[in-house]
Amino acid sequence: MPVVLGTLLALISVAVIAYPFFGSKRYRMVSERFITRELSRAERLRIYRKISDIDADFTSGDLTEADYQQQRDMLRVSAAEILRQESGASSSNSARDEELEKEISRLREQSAQPPEGGDPLR
Amino acid sequence: MADLGVMALLLGLALSAYSAVGSIIGEKRGMAELVVSARRALYMTTLAAAVASGALINAFVQNDFSIKYVADHSNTLMDRAFVWVAFYAGNEGSLLYILLTLSIITALSVWFAPKRLARSMPWTIAILAVIQLFYFGVLAFVASPFELLGTVPGDGRGINPLLTHPGMFSHPPLLMGGLIAITIPFAFVSGAMIAGNYGDDWIDVARVSAIISWGVLGTGMLLGAWWAYTILGWGGYWAWDPIENVALMPWLVMTAFIHSVMVQKRRGMFRMWNVALLNIAFVLAQLGMFINRGGPVVSVHSFAASTLGVIFLIFMLASLVFAFALFLWRMPEMKSDRAMESFISREASFLINNFLFLSVMAVTLWGVLFPLFSDLARDVSVSVSAPYFDRANGPVLLGIVIMMGIGPLLPWRKSSARSLKQWFMWPTLVGVLTIVVLVALGVQRPVAILAFGVVAFVATAISEEWWRGTAARHQAGDNWLLAWWRLVNGNRPRHGGYIVHISILMLGLGIIGTNFYQQRTDGALSLGESLVIDNYRIEYVGNGDESRRDRIAQWAEMSVYRIDTNDYSTEIAVARDEGLSGFTLENSEVRPNDELIAQIQPWHGFYPDFNMASVRSGIRSTIVEDLYVIPRDFLADGRISLAVSINPLAWWLWASGPFFILGTMVALWPQSSVERRSKHQKVPAAPDDNEGEL
Numbered sequence: 115m116p117v118v119l120g121t122l123l124a125l126i127s128v129a130v131i132a133y134p135f136f137g138s139k140r141y142r143m144v145s146e147r148f149i150t151r152e153l154s155r156a157e158r159l160r161i162y163r164k165i166s167d168i169d170a171d172f173t174s175g176d177l178t179e180a181d182y183q184q185q186r187d188m189l190r191v192s193a194a195e196i197l198r199q200e201s202g203a204s205s206s207n208s209a210r211d212e213e214l215e216k217e218i219s220r221l222r223e224q225s226a227q228p229p230e231g232g233d234p235l236r
Numbered sequence: 237m238a239d240l241g242v243m244a245l246l247l248g249l250a251l252s253a254y255s256a257v258g259s260i261i262g263e264k265r266g267m268a269e270l271v272v273s274a275r276r277a278l279y280m281t282t283l284a285a286a287v288a289s290g291a292l293i294n295a296f297v298q299n300d301f302s303i304k305y306v307a308d309h310s311n312t313l314m315d316r317a318f319v320w321v322a323f324y325a326g327n328e329g330s331l332l333y334i335l336l337t338l339s340i341i342t343a344l345s346v347w348f349a350p351k352r353l354a355r356s357m358p359w360t361i362a363i364l365a366v367i368q369l370f371y372f373g374v375l376a377f378v379a380s381p382f383e384l385l386g387t388v389p390g391d392g393r394g395i396n397p398l399l400t401h402p403g404m405f406s407h408p409p410l411l412m413g414g415l416i417a418i419t420i421p422f423a424f425v426s427g428a429m430i431a432g433n434y435g436d437d438w439i440d441v442a443r444v445s446a447i448i449s450w451g452v453l454g455t456g457m458l459l460g461a462w463w464a465y466t467i468l469g470w471g472g473y474w475a476w477d478p479i480e481n482v483a484l485m486p487w488l489v490m491t492a493f494i495h496s497v498m499v500q501k502r503r504g505m506f507r508m509w510n511v512a513l514l515n516i517a518f519v520l521a522q523l524g525m526f527i528n529r530g531g532p533v534v535s536v537h538s539f540a541a542s543t544l545g546v547i548f549l550i551f552m553l554a555s556l557v558f559a560f561a562l563f564l565w566r567m568p569e570m571k572s573d574r575a576m577e578s579f580i581s582r583e584a585s586f587l588i589n590n591f592l593f594l595s596v597m598a599v600t601l602w603g604v605l606f607p608l609f610s611d612l613a614r615d616v617s618v619s620v621s622a623p624y625f626d627r628a629n630g631p632v633l634l635g636i637v638i639m640m641g642i643g644p645l646l647p648w649r650k651s652s653a654r655s656l657k658q659w660f661m662w663p664t665l666v667g668v669l670t671i672v673v674l675v676a677l678g679v680q681r682p683v684a685i686l687a688f689g690v691v692a693f694v695a696t697a698i699s700e701e702w703w704r705g706t707a708a709r710h711q712a713g714d715n716w717l718l719a720w721w722r723l724v725n726g727n728r729p730r731h732g733g734y735i736v737h738i739s740i741l742m743l744g745l746g747i748i749g750t751n752f753y754q755q756r757t758d759g760a761l762s763l764g765e766s767l768v769i770d771n772y773r774i775e776y777v778g779n780g781d782e783s784r785r786d787r788i789a790q791w792a793e794m795s796v797y798r799i800d801t802n803d804y805s806t807e808i809a810v811a812r813d814e815g816l817s818g819f820t821l822e823n824s825e826v827r828p829n830d831e832l833i834a835q836i837q838p839w840h841g842f843y844p845d846f847n848m849a850s851v852r853s854g855i856r857s858t859i860v861e862d863l864y865v866i867p868r869d870f871l872a873d874g875r876i877s878l879a880v881s882i883n884p885l886a887w888w889l890w891a892s893g894p895f896f897i898l899g900t901m902v903a904l905w906p907q908s909s910v911e912r913r914s915k916h917q918k919v920p921a922a923p924d925d926n927e928g929e930l
Contacts, residue, residue, distance in 0.1 A: 116291075120243030123287055127251060127280045134272040141268035144354040152352035153437060160436070164502065170726050173708045176647045178655075 154196050161193045238303050238382040241291035245380070248284030248339075249372040251277045256365035263358035271358050278346060278361055281368055282339040289336045292329060292381050296322050302388045305329055305381040311392035313786050321404045322395050327529065327544065328381035330412060334525075335371040337413045342368065345420045345445060352437055353428065360427030367419055370551055379544055394786050397843045397850040403463035407456055411483055414453025415521045418486055420445040421493075422518035422559070425511055429562050434569040436500060436507070442514065443497050444904060450490040451900035457483055458893050465889075469851035469866045471756070471881050473889065476625040481604045482524030485597045489517040492593040498729070499583045502648065504573030506583075509590070511570060515559035520597075522552035527604070578650035585643035592636045599628045626751075634687060637744055640737050641694035644701050662700055667693030684752035691741050691748075698734050724902065732903025739895035742888045749861070749885025756881040757818025762874060768804060769818035770882050772863050773797040773830060779876070789841040790870045796836060796856055796863060800829035818880065838867035838878075862886040 134141060165186060172182040258274030261267065292305070296319040301307040309325045310318075324333040342364045349357055375381065421442040428438040460480070461473035474480060493513040496506045526548035576583055603620045610618040645659040670692035674685045702720065709719035724731040759767045761776040768774075778793035801808060804827070811819040836854030843850065854865040861884045868877040 116237055116240035117243070119287075120240050120247070123244060123284065124247050127247060127277070127284070130280055131251075131254065131273045131277045134269040134276070141272050143266050143268045143271070149352065149355055152350075152354075153435075156350070156352050156437065160501070167502065167727060170705070170723075171647070173705070178652075181647075181649065 151200065154200055158193055158196045158200070161189050161196070165189050165193070237291045237295045237298070237300060238384055241288045241295075241382040242376070242380070244284045244288035244291065245372055245376040245382075248281045248288070248335075249369065249376050251281045251284060252365045252369035252372055255281065256362045256369060259358040259362040259365065274358070274365075275346060275361055278365055278368075279343050281365075281372070282343040284372075285332075285336045285339040288375075289323070289332055292332060293319060293323055299392070301390075301392050302384055303381070304383045304385050307385060307389055307392040309392070309395055311394040311786065313784065314392075314395050315400075318395055318400060321399050321408075324408055324412070325395055325399055326381075328375070328379045328383075330408070331371060331375055331379055331529075332381050333409065334412050334416050335368065335375060337409075338371065338416045338419060339368060341413075341417055341420055341445075345424070345441070349424075349441060353424070353433070353441065356424075356427040356431035356433050356438070358427075359430040360423050363423040363426050364419065367423070374544070374547060378547060393845055394843075397787065397841065397846060397848055398467060400850075401463055401467045403459050403466070407459035407463050410452050410456030411460060412456075414449050414451075414456050415483065415486065415524055417445065417449030417452060418490065418514075418517050418521045420449065422514050425514050426559070426562055429511065429566045432566075432569075434507075434566065436504070439497060439501060442510075443494065443501070446490055446497070446514070447494055447900060447904050450487060450494060451897065451904070453483060453487045453490070454900075455893065455897060457487065458890075458896065462890055462893075465886075466853060466855065467850065469853060469868075471754075471853075471864055471866060471879065471883070473750075476600075476603065476622045478527055478604050479524075481600050481625075482520070482527050485600055485604075486517045486520040486524065488593045488597045488600075489513055489520060492590040493517065495586045496590050499586050503583055505576065506587075507572055508567060508570040511563060511566075513590075515563055519552065519556045519559060520601075522548070522555045526552045580646060580651050580656070582643060582646045582648050585639055585646050589636060589639040589643060592632050592639065595632050596629050596636070599632070600625065603628075630683075634690060637687075637690050637694060637740070640740065641690070641697035644734070644737075645697050659700070663693045663696040666696040681752045684748050687744065687748045691744050694737065695741055698737055701734065702731075728905050729903045732899045732901070732905075735899030735902055736896055737899075739892040739899060742892035742895060745885050746887070746889030746892070749888070750883045753884045754881055755817050756879065757816065758868075758877075758879050759818065759820045760871065760875045760877045761820060764824055766821040766824040767818060767878060767880060768799070768807065768821060769880050771799050771801055772882070773799045773804075773821070773824075774836075774863075774865060774878075774880065775824045776876060779870070781870075786845060787841045787843050789839065790867075791837050791839040792854075792867060792870075792876050794836050794838065794854060794865065795832055796834040797826070797830040798833050799827065799831075803827040803829055834863075836863075836865060838865045840867040840870060857887050859887050860884065 168177060168182060168185050168189070171177045172179070177185070255274045255277040258270050258277065262270030262272075262274055292303075294300075295303050295306045296310055297316070299306070299310070299312055305326060305328050306322075309322045309329065314322065322329070324330040346357070346361060346364070349360070353360070424438050424441045424445065428434075457480070460483075464470075464475070465473040490513075493510060496513065497510050499506045500510055526545060529544040529548045576587075578584065603625055607617045607619045610616060641663055642660075645663070647655065667689045671685055671689035674688055679685055702723065705723040706716060706720045709722055710716055712719075714722060755770055757767070757769045761767055763776055763778070766773050766775040773796075775795045775797065776792055777795050779791065780793070781788070781790045783789075807819055807821070811817075834856040836856055838854035839852040841850045842848075851867055854867070856863040861882050864881045864883050864886075866879040866881075868879055870876055
């Protein structure tokens with residue numbers, strides 16, 4: 115019995131690893147374009163997260179207003195640039211700005227931040 | 237079942253080899269089918285490891301003593317619940333357990349790996365497959381748990397009595413699992429380095445997998461301390477034993493990593509440093525395996541010396557060469573995005589805390605390896621003991637706790653004198669006040685008083701952080717509870733970290749209390765006699781015994797009274813004159829203010845087959861202190877020989893565990909649904925969006 119089970123296990127393994135060669139599904143190595151798009155999306159999400167973090171830091175008084183505005187502007191510009199690259203020429207500046215604002219608002223809503231420029235405790 | 241186990245191990249070996257080679261060739265030659273097939277082979281190794289483990293567990297359940305490992309680690313008397321413990325009670329079984337854990341977490345991490353790592357995944361898979369290949373190879377050819385005996389015994393030897401403790405169901409699996417789980421972040425980062433992904437693409441996977449391994453390892457160490465406290469019968473919980481140290485060292489390095497990775501995420505700095513930390517942690521984990529598997533350093537925990545030690549030494553050295561050759565190769569491309577602007581900033585505080593963690597690691601490593609060096613230099617193996625570690629590491633550990641308070645109060649980039657004054661005022665005041673109050677109350681031991689002050693400083697710093705954030709949200713209209721919840725929810729990694737910091741403070745309280753203020757006394761009592769220590773009287777009121785085929789067990793029934801020391805002033809004065817911290821009373825009459833507070837049952841067992849004694853201390857635990865009674869021996873004249881101690885604040889050691897786990901879970905919980913939402917947002921698709929399974 116153990117030998118039968120062992121042989122069955124081996125056969126299943128061979129079938130699973132051989133399937134990509136003989137199955138109907140075709141595979142391709144990932145293209146540079148695909149990777150670039152995935153990386154760009156990940157970078158954009160990281161920037162949204164950073165914006166959310168500095169919003170929280172500013173609210174808690176961890177950042178001065180000048181630093182906060184400077185960092186936030188830089189991050190927004192970076193995010194807008196990535197969005198521009200992601201969407202190519204197909205969307206307008208206002209559409210990108212709208213998209214950016216929407217994401218930032220979602221983040222703010224999620225962590226229930228007070229409105230921009232909220233009064234930090236000092 | 238042994239045949240099935242052996243077949244599964246050989247199959248796993250072949251699958252791992254195929255996965256490693258297939259991944260590399262497939263990637264180099266652009267053969268997508270081969271890369272997919274190699275990944276599937278890696279998944280199948282999990283099934284092979286599971287079948288081998290199932291075969292061994294089944295052999296325990298069936299009492300199949302034809303298998304040497306089963307005969308060595310169980311018998312027909314063993315409680316069936318301990319089959320799980322017996323599975324990893326010996327060298328071979330524990331290696332199989334490690335392989336099973338590794339294959340499961342490998343499959344999960346590869347399955348859930350983000351698509352953006354597609355280019356580096358074949359390399360990551362190859363690294364993971366090579367590590368699995370090593371374990372399959374060792375189990376198949378060097379340390380097989382399925383070795384058969386020529387003559388089948390009627391019964392087995394039984395499980396090691398020290399392992400028959402509830403803590404053993406979770407302590408060894410967590411410890412071994414935590415150590416082997418360090419492989420995952422290491423493999424992902426190394427794969428990214430080989431593929432030339434120098435940026436921060438690997439950071440999220442590395443951070444999450446690092447926190448998981450760190451949390452599991454930390455929980456395992458804490459459970460080990462609890463096990464030692466309750467069963468080993470020496471009254472302590474951490475002995476700086478080499479095996480404890482080899483678990484602690486990678487944990488310290490991973491702690492440094494999960495702090496400095498925040499700087500990389502937030503500021504794009506420390507990239508090179510973080511890669512180096514993961515390399516060090518992985519190599520230290522391999523060092524732990526080497527020492528535990530018959531390495532040259534003597535430990536009460538390690539398995540018997542064997543050829544395995546040499547094999548693990550070679551694997552550790554190979555890991556070291558690979559990790560650091562790769563690091564040096566890719567170092568020029570891993571520069572930080574920006575430089576540090578000020579040394580009074582959060583990133584600088586993280587850097588300092590990293591150096592402190594690495595200092596403790598280096599001191600500990602030196603202590604672990606010193607017997608080897610002394611043996612090489614003078615032909616005499618000299619081991620270092622707890623005082624060396626306490627003296628060398630104690631002040632640095634206190635420094636780490638201080639940094640736990642300072643770091644969160646500092647802003648990123650730089651800070652102003654005004655803000656420093658504002659943020660540090662309350663924590664410093666409370667810390668200093670704590671010291672003043674303790675001195676005024678006549679508390680002894682300056683170092684401990686300073687440590688209590690530091691704990692108060694850090695606790696206030698965390699409270700202040702939470703207060704500031706909560707108050708800001710409260711001003712925006714939330715009620716206090718909701719405001720605090722939203723604060724934590726808004727940045728889980730940060731606030732999860734604070735919860736872990738609280739657990740470390742609780743641990744600190746326990747360590748200070750038990751190390752600086754412990755009282756101990758010894759005595760031998762006849763029935764009806766009492767032992768008095770501090771404001772406790774322990775009366776020996778009864779006993780029992782049980783003789784089984786595998787053990788001779790004896791226990792004592794004891795009544796614990798809280799006493800008014802004024803009722804015993806004469807005896808206490810005599811004991812003080814003799815320099816004793818406790819004394820025995822032949823007459824156990826209850827005095828006016830004696831209050832019965834507990835019944836305890838210290839237990840002592842002797843296992844002839846193992847020539848080993850095992851004890852269960854009688855413990856009466858409160859938030860303030862533990863009364864801890866160790867039954868040393870039941871003497872021939874009917875007396876019981878006892879060691880009794882009062883361990884102040886010991887309760888806090890174990891109470892820190894749930895907070896540690898909670899904080900780790902909070903820090904790990906997916907930060908937001910932004911990513912999920914973003915996947916569905918309308919960014920126009922590129923024409924070749926469909927890339928198949930890759």
